[in-house]
Amino acid sequence: MFGILDQQFSWLNFTILALAAVALLLVVLLFVMYAIYFERKVIGWMQLRKGPNRTGPWGLFQTVADVLKLLIKEDVVPKKVDRFLFLIAPIISFTPSFMVIAAIPFTENLYFTDINVGLLYYGAISSLSITGILLGGWASNNKYSIMGGMRSVAQMISYEVPLIMSFLGIVLMTGSLNLRDIVHAQIDSGIWFIFPQFIGFVVFLIAGNAELNRTPFDLPEAENELVAGYFVEYSGFRFAFFMLTEYVYTFALSSLMVTLFLGGWDAPFGLTFIPPIVWFALKFLLLVFYLFWARATFPRVKIQQLMEFAWKGLIPVALFNVMLTAVLKTLGIF
Amino acid sequence: MTGQYLAFFIFALMAITGGVFMINLSRVIHMVLSIGLSFFGVAGLFIMLQAEFLAFVQVLIYAGAITIMMAMGTMMTQGGDEGEKPKRRLHNVLSFLSAVLVGAFLLYGIYTTSWPTEPTDLGANNIKEIGVTLFSNFVIPFELASILLLVALVGAIVLAKRDGEKD
Numbered sequence: 361m362f363g364i365l366d367q368q369f370s371w372l373n374f375t376i377l378a379l380a381a382v383a384l385l386l387v388v389l390l391f392v393m394y395a396i397y398f399e400r401k402v403i404g405w406m407q408l409r410k411g412p413n414r415t416g417p418w419g420l421f422q423t424v425a426d427v428l429k430l431l432i433k434e435d436v437v438p439k440k441v442d443r444f445l446f447l448i449a450p451i452i453s454f455t456p457s458f459m460v461i462a463a464i465p466f467t468e469n470l471y472f473t474d475i476n477v478g479l480l481y482y483g484a485i486s487s488l489s490i491t492g493i494l495l496g497g498w499a500s501n502n503k504y505s506i507m508g509g510m511r512s513v514a515q516m517i518s519y520e521v522p523l524i525m526s527f528l529g530i531v532l533m534t535g536s537l538n539l540r541d542i543v544h545a546q547i548d549s550g551i552w553f554i555f556p557q558f559i560g561f562v563v564f565l566i567a568g569n570a571e572l573n574r575t576p577f578d579l580p581e582a583e584n585e586l587v588a589g590y591f592v593e594y595s596g597f598r599f600a601f602f603m604l605t606e607y608v609y610t611f612a613l614s615s616l617m618v619t620l621f622l623g624g625w626d627a628p629f630g631l632t633f634i635p636p637i638v639w640f641a642l643k644f645l646l647l648v649f650y651l652f653w654a655r656a657t658f659p660r661v662k663i664q665q666l667m668e669f670a671w672k673g674l675i676p677v678a679l680f681n682v683m684l685t686a687v688l689k690t691l692g693i694f
Numbered sequence: 695m696t697g698q699y700l701a702f703f704i705f706a707l708m709a710i711t712g713g714v715f716m717i718n719l720s721r722v723i724h725m726v727l728s729i730g731l732s733f734f735g736v737a738g739l740f741i742m743l744q745a746e747f748l749a750f751v752q753v754l755i756y757a758g759a760i761t762i763m764m765a766m767g768t769m770m771t772q773g774g775d776e777g778e779k780p781k782r783r784l785h786n787v788l789s790f791l792s793a794v795l796v797g798a799f800l801l802y803g804i805y806t807t808s809w810p811t812e813p814t815d816l817g818a819n820n821i822k823e824i825g826v827t828l829f830s831n832f833v834i835p836f837e838l839a840s841i842l843l844l845v846a847l848v849g850a851i852v853l854a855k856r857d858g859e860k861d
Contacts, residue, residue, distance in 0.1 A: 442723075476746060476820075477750055481750050483754060484751070484754035488753070490758070491730060491765070495765070535822070537821060
């Protein structure tokens, strides 16, 4: 960022980088707070309700109040849990979700790392969160939480495969794993990858939705079967950490999708007078809206349907997409 | 003190403490977590050696997948006997001796190999190099490894299926 990573290490540079990370964290937290508000409003309107409208003008302070409540609640640690794992699991789960954002280029100049394995970095680091979920479910010493944890792991591992395979078409087309190079390839060719890689995009949309544990794939926390899934025993700010993880992944995955398929900060139709960061934000919000829309309109699937859909539906389609891209690339069409 | 030195120190510490805890902890699930820490530290060391691809594959396969496989395996199979282990003096002495022997052997190997003294510039595009090398010079080993993995996968499914039919 701003060329600091190329310079020699010094405490000044370290401080600047740390402050930049804190600023990013604040932006993400603000996003999470208002994403929850937006989600409740959107779902409310879709279901002919008003949504939150009491706290502050148009209910704008509702989520602020909710977050404050979670933070000042008593931090209850049940007696028969595995204390160390119980305390550390939310942290193991949250840290990777924030780490992956470092790889995402927001505009031409606003990015944290220019890493040559950006996509692999995203896939690898995000898989670490699953450990936190599994350990949290196990350490709680509760049948619902351990079942929720197991389901979550099975689901996230299964859907990680089509998610990563759906990237491969793009990697084949650009010959790079660097996210900035991928955006530049889209700007140079003038066509966003959503069009030549439409199958990949659809697979990514579905697998990404499942990876985020959101409806219609929110089996890990199916409240009518499992009470609340892997975080049944958690309360206060540790519960908030698990919730935060989900929403930070929403942020990261939507940003990644913008970068990969929607041309990143590229302005369509030559509308370059609107700054690139605004374009990025608009595309990003569109994808976030899609997630809320899906939540408001789809019923939850059953566990065997979920697994069959991943292994018999999405993975063959993603593989076919990789094959097709390779063939078209060899023929010289891409 | 450079940043590289600092990072090396942190990652090496992670790798070593992970390993030591793995051996000394008594509950299997804690061991799994500490070996995960160790894998992560090793991945950090790979990054410092400019092997980013290897590093993140290490995170993906070892710190992510293998740790979870082990954790799930122990959760499914745990018998609950986590009591005091019987103390076996001869066993301890023998394992210490064999550890010293292996260590000495490795050190001997490290000291007698002639390492290239000039650092090779791996460049920013080392993933591409890995890909090209893998698919030109090492195609047959690569394909053989993939067949091995496929056989293991099919074997696992067959075993799981047979187990289910008995019920």
